[in-house]
Amino acid sequence: MNPFVPREGILVDDYDHVLYKKLGFSRFDEADLGWSDTLKTSKLLRFLDLGAGNLWNYANMGLELAPLDGRVDWLNLPEGGIRNGGTLVVSNTDVVYQWSDKIPSDVPNVNHVLNRARKAAMSKV
Secondary structure, eight states: OOTTSOGGGOOOOOTTOHHHHHTTOOBTTTOOOTTOTTSOHHHHTGGGGGHHHHHHHHHHHHHHHSOOOSSOOTTSOOHHHHBOOEEEEEETTEEEEEEEOSSTTOOOOHHHHHHHHHHHHHHTO
């Protein structure tokens, strides 16, 4: 989906979500939010920043990507529809950075991730 990330750089787990579970990625209905300083209410409402048109496009794109047949049963979503993901920076066989989303849209600071990736790349030079 991101034109700046090559497809071979994206990890997509199978329908059993074994790797996601091993990495500690939770389901959003099981997440322990804690409501600490690291997770503010504003993160829950971040989708409002998209605006009506972009929010509609985002929702439609999500449904197009979802592995569903027929209508969406919002009360019985498939495992893949409720499992959170995360962000990994991997250098050779080492995970040098991991962020586990607590809720949808709980993403890390992009500059922080880039700095970790640059630091890992520079240490290999």
